[in-house]
Amino acid sequence: MNSTAYLIPEQTVAFEEEIKKSVFITQLAHTPSIESAKAFIDSVKKQHSAARHNCWGFVAGRPENSMMWGFSDDGEPSGTAGKPILAQLSGSSIGEISAVVTRYSGGIKLGTGGLVKAYGGGVQQALKLIQTIEKKITTLLRVELDYSLVAIVQSLFTQFDAEEVEAQYSDKVTLIIEVEVNKAEALTESIINRSGAKAMVSPVKTTRT
Template identity: 65%
Template sequence: MNEQPYLIPIDRVIFEEEIKKSLFITHIAHTPTIEIAKAFVDEIKTQHASARHNCWGFVAGRPEDSLLWGFSDDGEPSGTAGKPILAQLSGSGIGEMTAVVTRYSGGIKLGTGGLVKAYGGGVQQALKQVQTIEKKITTQLQLGLDYSLMPLVQSIMAQYQAAQLDGNFGQRIDLLVEIDIREADVFTQTLVNKTGAKVEIKPKHM
């Protein structure tokens, strides 16, 4: 599993341009899963139901994970739309993103080279407007501890930027914490060392 963080888009972006009387509208959105990517494609297709083509490509995970890529020419000549769209997305270094390019045809043929340029170029321009944030890869741990250890554990959590997701305060304290996966081993070791192994630490099975 790749533990390095990667960039994801924050907001939706729309870019429009007219090429030889055809209007190309590029829509980009954050889509963390294949299901959400396909739902976004359907949403744009519904919105622009009268358009001749709604071509698309998505990267539904890490930017380099080709198992989560998809694309469609939606009736354009094979290889002229979906692939150029996907090439721009996968080359951007941004993950969890879908682009749908809507084309309203103006009756002038662009030729295969013209189409590749129009679809790829529209996505390239739209990507310049995309604002991103870093998505860290996290893991969850369950901690069991006595009340007397809580202040120490909280200070260690703060040191490693571990977030408390849930807490159960009964005979003892049970905490569910989330932490950057790259810090998890050191965090666990620090807890063991500083509390004299008095904290029970278990990975949460997702």
Template identity: 70%
Template sequence: MNDQPYLIPAQSVQFEEEIKKSVFITHLAHTPSIDSAKAFVEQIKTKHADARHNCWAFVAGRAEDSMKWGLSDDGEPSGTAGKPMLAQLSGSGVGEITAVVTRYSGGIKLGTGGLVKAYGGGVSQALKLLQTIEKKITTQLQLELDYAFMPIVQSLITQFEAQEVSADYSDQVKLVVDIEQRKVNDFTQAVINKSGAKALVTPLKAN
């Protein structure tokens, strides 16, 4: 599992241009799953039901995870829409993103090269407008410790930028923290070292 953070869209964007009397409207949105990607495609298709084509491509996970890619030419000649759109998305380094390009045809044929340029170019232009945020891959750990070790552990939680999810104060303290996956080993080792191996760290689940 890749535990490195990656970029995702901060919000939806739209880019519109006219090429030889055809209007191309590119929509980009954050879609964290294949289901949400397909739902966004349907939403745009419904909104632009009168358009001749609503071509789409999505990257539902990391940009490089081809198992979560999808595309459609939606009636355009094979390979002229979905493929160049997906190439722009997968090459952008942005994950969890869907592009739908709506085309209102103006009656002038663009040819296969023109279509590739129009669909790929629309996504490329829309990506330039896109603001992104970093998605961190986190996991949850449970810590069991004596009250005496609380100051040490609180200090480590701050140092490793972990978030306290819950705390149970009984005979011992039980804390659940959310922490970046890539920091788990170092954090666990630090807790064990600083507590003289008296604090127990147990992995719970990855997010």
């Protein structure tokens, strides 16, 4: 699993322009899965049901994971809409992003080159408007320890940007800690060392992204 962080969209943006009397409306949104990408596409199609074309592309996972890519020309000549849209998205280094470009035709033919430029250019302009945030890849650790060691272990969390997400108190204390995947091993070693090997650290099966 790739544990490096990547950028994702912080909000939905739109960019509109008129080219030879055709209106092109580009909308970008954060879509963390293929299902959510398709839901966004469907919502735009309903929003612009009167438009002749709602062409789209998505990068539904990590930016470089082509298994999570998709695109459609939605009736435009093959290769003139979906591929240029996807090319802009996949080249942006932003993950979990979808684009739908709606075209209200003005009756003037743009030609294949004009369509490629219009669809790709709309996404390129919309990408300039978008704000991104960094998505960190995290995992969960279970720490079992005596009450006397809790403060010592908790003092390490800030150092490793770790967060305590759950605590259970019985004969011993069990803490569930969320930490970036690439810091989990170092945090585990530090907990064991600082506790004199009295704290037990184990991974929780679920990996969170």
